[in-house]
Amino acid sequence: MNKAPPRIEIGLNAAIVAVHDQQPLILAVAGKDREPDALPFGPFDPIAHRTLETGLRTWVAEQSALKLGYVEQLYTFGDRGRHAMPGDIGPHVLSVGYLALTRESEESAAALERAGARWRRWYDFFPWEDWREGRPTILDETILPALARWVTTEGSKGSPARALGREERVRLAFGVADTDVWDEERVLDRYELLYEAGLVGEARRDGRNAPDAALTHRTGEAMRFDHRRIVATAISRLRAKLKYRPVVFELMDATFTLRELQRTVEAISGRHLHTQNFRRLVEGAALVEQTGEIAPQRRGRPAALFRFRREVIKERPAPGLRLSARV
Numbered sequence: 487m488n489k490a491p492p493r494i495e496i497g498l499n500a501a502i503v504a505v506h507d508q509q510p511l512i513l514a515v516a517g518k519d520r521e522p523d524a525l526p527f528g529p530f531d532p533i534a535h536r537t538l539e540t541g542l543r544t545w546v547a548e549q550s551a552l553k554l555g556y557v558e559q560l561y562t563f564g565d566r567g568r569h570a571m572p573g574d575i576g577p578h579v580l581s582v583g584y585l586a587l588t589r590e591s592e593e594s595a596a597a598l599e600r601a602g603a604r605w606r607r608w609y610d611f612f613p614w615e616d617w618r619e620g621r622p623t624i625l626d627e628t629i630l631p632a633l634a635r636w637v638t639t640e641g642s643k644g645s646p647a648r649a650l651g652r653e654e655r656v657r658l659a660f661g662v663a664d665t666d667v668w669d670e671e672r673v674l675d676r677y678e679l680l681y682e683a684g685l686v687g688e689a690r691r692d693g694r695n696a697p698d699a700a701l702t703h704r705t706g707e708a709m710r711f712d713h714r715r716i717v718a719t720a721i722s723r724l725r726a727k728l729k730y731r732p733v734v735f736e737l738m739d740a741t742f743t744l745r746e747l748q749r750t751v752e753a754i755s756g757r758h759l760h761t762q763n764f765r766r767l768v769e770g771a772a773l774v775e776q777t778g779e780i781a782p783q784r785r786g787r788p789a790a791l792f793r794f795r796r797e798v799i800k801e802r803p804a805p806g807l808r809l810s811a812r813v
Contacts, residue, residue: 493577496530498542499713501560501583501720502552503754504590504605505737510753511590511605512717513598515549517710522687523606524710525717526550527581542584550603552594556587556736560719563712583716585723587736608721611706611714615673615721615756628704629685630660636683655679670755671726677718680705688714725755730806732773735794743781743789744768751807759809767807772798 502513502525514523528545535541543554560583588594590605598604609616614624637652650658659675661668680686681694687708690696708714727733728751737750748764768774774792781789798805 495577495579496538497527497579497581498530498538498545499525499527499563499581499583499716500542500546500554500557500586501525501717502546502550502554502586502588503608503720503724503737504588505750505753506590506605508749508753510608512608512611512720513550513552513603514606514709515603522708522710523604523713525713526603527713530582538582539584542582546586549601551597551601552588552603554586554588556733558585559583560585560716560723563716565712581716583719585720587724587733589737589739608717609756611709611717612673612677612721613706614676615670617668617670617757618752619758624704625660628701629680630662632685632698632701633660633679633683636685670757671722673722673725674715674718677715681715686714688712728754728807729809732794732798732805732807734807735773738794741777741779741781741791741793744774744792745789747774747792751809755809767809771805771807772801773805773807 500513504511504513513526515526517523526546526549528541528549530538530541535544538559539557542557546552546554562580562582564578564580595605614622614629616622633656637656655675656679657663657666659672659679677686681689684690684694684696685698685701686705687702690699690702691708696702702708706714709717724733734747734751734754737754738747744765745761747768748759748761751764752759773795775795777791777793779791781791783789
């Protein structure tokens with residue numbers, strides 16, 4: 487008796503980022519019946535969708551009433567069991583993740599609410615990634631002690647072989663030793679370690695050994711399926727891309743002050759930047775130009791308005807903000 491060939495479906499997921507009031511936001515589709523939030527997503531229809539990106543834009547518009555601007559493909563996620571369904575014998579779903587950047591506005595927020603979507607602060611899902619006010623307390627009070635216990639436990643049978651052991655992976659991802667530093671681009675590495683150690687809600691939901699169920703409630707909000715992993719991938723990509731592409735201006739209004747630009751970069755990178763050094767960096771890179779206008783100020787000194795100088799894209803191949811890769 488011939489067995490039916492395995493079925494494969496292609497899904498499309500969008501990690502859509504905006505910044506508002508100094509907070510990086512991720513667009514989420516509200517869950518029903520107490521389900522966690524999810525990213526906008528849907529299946530690729532090879533008949534109705536001319537391209538993968540066309541399908542993605544269609545699903546985003548349907549689920550959020552938002553028309554996307556800047557979009558780039560992130561990664562293809564294909565692990566079996568991604569959708570966490572016990573006894574799953576359904577098709578194997580390959581999901582193509584995308585990063586999209588947009589500007590949050592009152593008009594878009596109202597349209598999103600009608601469509602059942604909403605903006606969420608991404609640090610609600612990754613509280614250990616926000617260093618703007620200093621080292622997050624959750625690291626030393628919760629995460630690192632739990633990882634230390636995990637490092638000393640015997641590895642589970644059938645775990646994939648890795649070039650680096652648990653201790654080395656934790657050290658590199660979290661900058662544990664005194665000589666180590668925190669690399670803000672390792673968002674995905676840190677989340678995957680926490681998942682493997684059973685320290686996030688998705689791990690417990692997916693049947694992994696969770697040593698402390700109460701602890702998973704302190705390590706950020708869970709998302710449906712593996713969508714928090716996709717968001718972690720998007721944050722890693724965006725933080726890295728700030729350094730070699732002018733993508734931050736996709737999140738800015740047409741005109742802005744240098745302070746607003748700095749606060750946006752800080753929100754995305756999760757780190758505090760020295761104001762004078764940042765201004766020298768921006769001006770030295772010739773990324774912006776003055777408009778000749780002054781921003782209205784309720785208090786303090788008036789601030790000059792700037793705009794993105796688009797000619798810089800033609801002048802050199804990598805016009806980004808060359809921040810140090812580490813905090």
